[in-house]
Amino acid sequence: MALNLLLANIPIANSGEPADAQAGIIAIPADDFLNSLGICIHHAQGVDAQSYVAPLKYLGVRNIRDDFGKPQGYVYLKKQTGVKANLIASSKDLGVTIESLRYIARDDALLSVEGPNEPNNFPITYKGETGGGFQRLFGKPADWTAVARFQRDLYNAVKSDPLLAKYPVFNVSEVGAQSPNLGLQYLEIPQGAETVFPAGTRFADYLNVHNYVAGTQKRYVDNQAWNAADPLMNAGWDGLFGNHGTLWGHGYRGYGSAELPHVPKVTTETGWDSHSDFGGEKVQGTVLLNTYLAQYKRGWKYTFLYMLRDGEGGAGNQGVYNADSSPKLAAHYIHNFTSILSDQEAIKTPRRFRYRIENASGTTHDLLLQGKPNAFFLVVWGERTSGGEDVEIRMPSKVRSVRIYDPTLGTDPIETADETDRLKLWLTDHPIIVKFVADAS
Template sequence: MPPSASVAILASAFINSLGINTHIDFNRYGYQDLAVVEKSLTYLGVPNVRDSSESIADLQSWQAVAQSAGVKFDDFMPEGSPANMQNTLSLVGRLSTAGILNYVEGGNEEDDSYALSMGNGLYYTAYFQQQLYQLSHSLALPVINMSFGAGWTPVNNWQGDYGAVGDLSPYADYGNAHTYPGLGRTPNWTMQRLNGLATLAAKSRPVITTEIGWNEAQGFSQSDVAKSVLNAAFDGWKNGDIKTYFYALYDDGAGRFGLMNQDGTPKPAGTALHNLTALLADTGANGSSFAPGSLQYQLSGAFGEENSILIQKSDGTYWMSIWDEEDGEHPITLTLTSSVSQIQLFDPLTSTNAIQTVSNATALTVDLIDHPLLIHVIPNAPSATAAASALTPAQNVITTLANNSTIASDAGTIGIYVYGSGNVITGGSTTKIIQAFKGGNTIYGGSGAAAIHIAGSNNRIFVGGGFNSVADSGTNNTITFGKGGSGTTAIYGYVLNQGDTFDFSPLLAGTQWTGDPATIGNFLKVTNTESYSIVHVDPSGLASGVTYPVAVLYGYAYLTLPALLAHSAL
């Protein structure tokens, strides 16, 4: 495989995807000592905390922790009675005013036995989700769906209660996955399965893993938990999760899940997460706003289950996470197309010190093991002018972490990089690239020749106004085609095998097609070459009519019209 160029993600965006569950509301298990809690959170270096504020005392404690540790909270409605959920919801306004909330979350596993004994249940919680959504949106706070903890039977194919309440997408901005891998199951396999289940209850929403954890009391060694935490941190990003919250900061009544000891000292998992966030922390003034670059490289020696994510800091250096949860230990070689100042290897499981360094090099061979390694690529020193520009946000590039916002190209904008979800993104005549790293976004390519790169699920992309290209590494996305003759879209990625839908309805609205399925072949046509397939539209539907190419699907050597229509909306 020849070298390919990958656009990096911001290190700050990756760190901002990580979180931890606490139980400050318990006021025991170590949470009664806020100074130790603050110290523990600061050590882990994650900016997001999930908890439930059930009293004024909790509100005051959260404010102290947020100020000391620099975190914001996901406030979930506690497992228990309907009255308890209503009381917790009544405090959301004060928490919002304090500016310490990221999200408000629906009922927490109200299908479990304790909640049922308190008069709660699935259907009340689903109804309550509507009330929570209305209040939260009035405060401009995004909403996470209710979560599920029971209902695991062979009758429903072990999908729990996720499919029991219908689609709550109208009352949630994000789906909710509680992910607890069993012995012998990888984090990646389990996260993908639970992400899929979460969409049963919020079909059109990207997913947040609000809990993922491993109970030492169930046979997981502390070493295994540490490795799994590192794997899950990157699996969450790779799988399109907006956030990944580990369960939990300390051991509690639910089990020995803690990443930290109750005295504030780290377990191996806490050390690993600390090392990861310390290595990838970007302290630059524009660490969350610079336009990331691309790196051309090749990975050789791959067995097939390897994963990699390219990350960049505002100082211009690149970090690559590389991991493989399936294939066992084997060597793999990173080769660059030109020499760099240094290539360093780090193992965040054990240390923040480099374990291997090569200088003035183009390649590094590493032994890939059962958890992520980090490769640090330090480019050659740039000129003074280039160095200065690298530290200044580009005036013609938009980079944002925003969620649920409108992001539009200005005159001269050449690049738009979006790390949030729920956004409406519009390119312009000069836009060369639009990159959306998460799901749930709506993207308009504009009249230029933008390359649109998407990850995650449930994105909707509108093309046809210009000569766009779409590279889709996600799943269950929709590509909508506009008027024929105004542009051709090149599509990369095995989109027909990833649940994507082609929406041809706006395109066909500009033709003479009457909606008769028997005649669709007169208006939509597919031709094939040795390495790609072309979709054409014939506005007249006549054998002698003029056809216009609307899409080129790379990677499909032979595509039939029936196969295309099976993945299409007309």
């Protein structure tokens, strides 16, 4: 990657700039961003928890997602690696589920609890009643009533428990397939929704979507990750709009377009197959880095990649590790990325900082993170499928101790400067991280 630092102090004109650009952008604590990163494992399916220790330590992600397995395994992984678990609740016995969650929470190993996983593909049984499936054209539509009853009861059980009440509940995934119109598209059913369950029924704290970055058409296009994270896009990706706006299965209505971008939401599955999707390991790695960034920038609280290792979740090759636990390029890129950003501490009151990116096209995106009181990471990423572009970052005054990193190359800076107020970057298909110190004015 070509990169040039221009060591000149050029003032930025204020006239004609939006008010927020003049005031600067409030940085996001780097710790908050790192806390959003997750990955799926399959300890519940019988994989030894110990086999995940080395990969999780190397990746540096902070959260795991799994079906409901032996709770001791998640406590062990928390002690060994620091990760917390989002667990898909079992509908077999809600009482046992709650007790298991309490066990995990007592050791601070619990992140959240999730409703049923894709009931359109994996129907559940609750209190002797089966719910889920999908049928649109012929015969009687599948009935999700048992799914809605379980999700309602799960939410109430968690929130009424003194130990568990503080933990978030994620909604059922793939609710775009529900029938009849039970109201699962909402966190809490509003008045006038005309759903089977009454207004005021609460299901979750976060909507839960499987907006796979690979998309429904298996293409590789500019802004692949940015589009997958779009809360309003309704073509090419199985996204928020089709599950919680106008539902893809039967056209039921949910949140309006003005509401969707602001509703609390998580992604518990997204991924890229290193064999069947375009570009092999290289593109898998760059797309997944972009995915973590685009998801956070567009308002998703947590993002879980599917998955950690091949051979544990069907016949695909979406793991960032091979079946023999050797790392793919994606694992190295994620390791480099989290390692670079790990130079941080808790930031109670993030600062504003002014900068401007010039000559950027619609495939260039940015995220300003604050690592320490005067230290920032400006992450700028491109989402081009080919070629690249020169962009220039301009700042109103000089910053110091500048370090430029490319996580696809390693954890050492690729260029440094003592002071500068201009940076020229060549952006292609992945993030560049600019670390710098800016003294408070």
